[in-house]
Amino acid sequence: MPKRIETVVLHDSATPKIGSIEKGGSILLASKDQLLNLAREYALWPLTFGLACCAIEMMSTVASRFDISRFGSEAFRATPRQADVMIVAGRVSKKMAPVVRQIYDQMPEPKWVISMGACASSGGVYNNYAIVQGVDQIVPVDVYVPGCPPSPDALLYGILKLREKIKSRRFNEVIELTPRELDQVTV
Amino acid sequence: MITEIVGDVIRPILGGLSLTARRLRRDKATVMYPEEKRELPPRTRWRHVLARYENGLEKCIGCSLCAGACPARCIYVEAAENTDEERYSPGERYAKRYEINMIRCIFCGFCQEACPTGAIVLRKDFELANYHRDDFIYTKEMLLEPLAIAGEQ
Numbered sequence: 475m476p477k478r479i480e481t482v483v484l485h486d487s488a489t490p491k492i493g494s495i496e497k498g499g500s501i502l503l504a505s506k507d508q509l510l511n512l513a514r515e516y517a518l519w520p521l522t523f524g525l526a527c528c529a530i531e532m533m534s535t536v537a538s539r540f541d542i543s544r545f546g547s548e549a550f551r552a553t554p555r556q557a558d559v560m561i562v563a564g565r566v567s568k569k570m571a572p573v574v575r576q577i578y579d580q581m582p583e584p585k586w587v588i589s590m591g592a593c594a595s596s597g598g599v600y601n602n603y604a605i606v607q608g609v610d611q612i613v614p615v616d617v618y619v620p621g622c623p624p625s626p627d628a629l630l631y632g633i634l635k636l637r638e639k640i641k642s643r644r645f646n647e648v649i650e651l652t653p654r655e656l657d658q659v660t661v
Numbered sequence: 662m663i664t665e666i667v668g669d670v671i672r673p674i675l676g677g678l679s680l681t682a683r684r685l686r687r688d689k690a691t692v693m694y695p696e697e698k699r700e701l702p703p704r705t706r707w708r709h710v711l712a713r714y715e716n717g718l719e720k721c722i723g724c725s726l727c728a729g730a731c732p733a734r735c736i737y738v739e740a741a742e743n744t745d746e747e748r749y750s751p752g753e754r755y756a757k758r759y760e761i762n763m764i765r766c767i768f769c770g771f772c773q774e775a776c777p778t779g780a781i782v783l784r785k786d787f788e789l790a791n792y793h794r795d796d797f798i799y800t801k802e803m804l805l806e807p808l809a810i811a812g813e814q
Contacts, residue, residue: 622767
C-alpha cells in the first residue's frame with residue numbers, strides 16, 4: 475500500500491479549499507508508519523548499563539551541559555523490561571558476554587543497540603583473549619559510535635543517527651537482506 | 662495556627678523558589694547540540710586527515726611510522742615508488758594505500774606525533790557514528806584533504 479500523507483486546511487480564509495497544502499491552520503494526517511515511528515524515536519529510553527570508562531561519558535550526556543532529555547532519552551531504566559535502547563558503553567569481557575546477551579533478550583521489542591566506543595564496537599586496543607572483539611558478535615548493533623571514549627556530542631550524534639534509522643522504518647516493506655545479514659539470521 | 666503554617670510551609674517554599682528565581686537569571690548551561698556546536702578545546706583529537714603541501718602534493722611518504730606507533734594497530738600503509746610521470750609526494754615514495762580502521766582507533770594522536778612530515782593530523786570533526794561496520798574503514802581517498810584549487814597537481 476502506498477504511503478499517504480494528506481493535509482486538510484481548516485478555518486483559513488486565505489485558502490478555503492480543502493486539500494490545499496498551504497501552511498496555516500492545517501491538520502496533518504500521517505500514515506501509520508510515521509505515527510509509530512514518531513512515538514518511538516521521541517522516547518528512546520536507554521538502559522542503565524555501563525561497562526567501563528565510556529559509561530562516564532554516557533552519564534555526562536545526561537547532565538545539563540549536553541542534556542539528552544532534549545531528545546526524550548533522559549529516563550535511564552534500571553530494568554531491561556522498560557528500556558528501548560541498550561547503549562553498550564565499554565569493553566565487553568568474555569565473562570560479561572552472556573550477561574549482555576541475556577539483558578538484550580529481556581528487553582521488549584522494538585529494541586535497538588548503540589555500540590559506544592572503540593572497545594564495544596571492535597575491541598579497540600584490547601586485542602586479547604579476554605575481550606569480545608566487537609559486541610556485534612553477541613547482539614545486533616544498530617549504530618556504532620567510534621571514539622575512546624566518544625565525547626557526549628559524539629554520542630548524541632549517534633542517538634540522532636539512530637533516530638533517523640527509526641524514522642526511515644517502513645512496516646509493510648519487504649526487507650532485503652545482504653548475504654552477511656542472512657547468515658546472522660539463520661545462526 | 663496560621664503563623665505555624667506560614668512559618669513551616671509557606672516560608673520554606675518561598676525560600677526555595679527564590680533560589681530558583683535567582684538561578685533563572687544565569688546563563689544556560691546546555692549546548693543545543695545539533696543546532697549549535699560547542700567550541701572544542703584546541704588540542705581536540707578526532708577524525709584524521711591526510712594533509713597536502715600548498716602545491717597540492719601529499720605530505721605522506723608511506724614510511725609506516727604511524728602504523729608502528731599505533732597502539733590499536735588500526736593503520737595500514739602500503740607504499741609505492743614515485744615516478745616523474747606519476748608523482749604524488751615530494752620524496753621517493755608515497756602511500757599507495759592508506760587505511761584507518763576508525764572503529765578500532767582510540768584517537769590517541771600517536772600517529773600524528775610519529776609522522777615525520779606532519780602528513781596525518783587529527784582534526785575536530787567528531788560526527789563519525791554510522792550504521793555498518795564496513796563503513797568505518799577509511800580509505801586514502803576519504804582521508805586526503807581535498808585540493809584547494811581544482812585541477813591542481
